[in-house]
Amino acid sequence: MGNESSTAKGWDRPSIDRVERGLFIGGMAGAARHAELKRLGVTHVLCMANYDADARALDRSSFTYMVVRAQDTSTHDVARHFDSVDAFICQGRAAGGVYVHCLAGISRAATAVLVHLMRAQQQPDLCSAYHYLKTARPCVKPNPGFWCALEREQIRLRLSLGPSAQR
Secondary structure (H helix, E strand, O other), X not given: OOOHHHOOOXXXXXXXXXXXXXXXXXXXHXXXXXXXXXXXXXXXXXXXXXXXXXXXXXXXXXOEEEEOOOOOOOOOOHHHHHHHHHHHHHHHHHHOOEEEEOOOOOOHHHHHHHHHHHHHOOOOOHHHHHHHHHXXXXXXXXXXXXXXXXXXXXXXHHHHHOHHHOO
């Protein structure tokens, strides 16, 4: 798995990619496209970085925000945010739509969306969720530490669901 902080790929890519109904992913450039986000029905924005890089992307009068200052490093404990980001994504989808982004929409945002997709499945499977997400946004690639955290989450989810989720 790659690391979006080591490359600028996606940073200036303004795409807002639809994962499924009410769930969108992208980078900071997409977060600044307020009119487009509104047109898509987005009411909530989950930022897995911060707005120091581009304050224009922030519009508190139009959207409900959650900002997780996750560092795109293999040593960052991204798993500590899994419960809160999944709850926020669920809340945003119920209200109309949620845009999940980081700087480039490659590692941090992808990790948050993957947690949500796995938790929404009755039989959570990280590889299936990853390939599903890649069909919407081909550049996604969680960094190695985030991937390990996602693998641990998959195991935890399968254990919590019991034998029917074991593969």
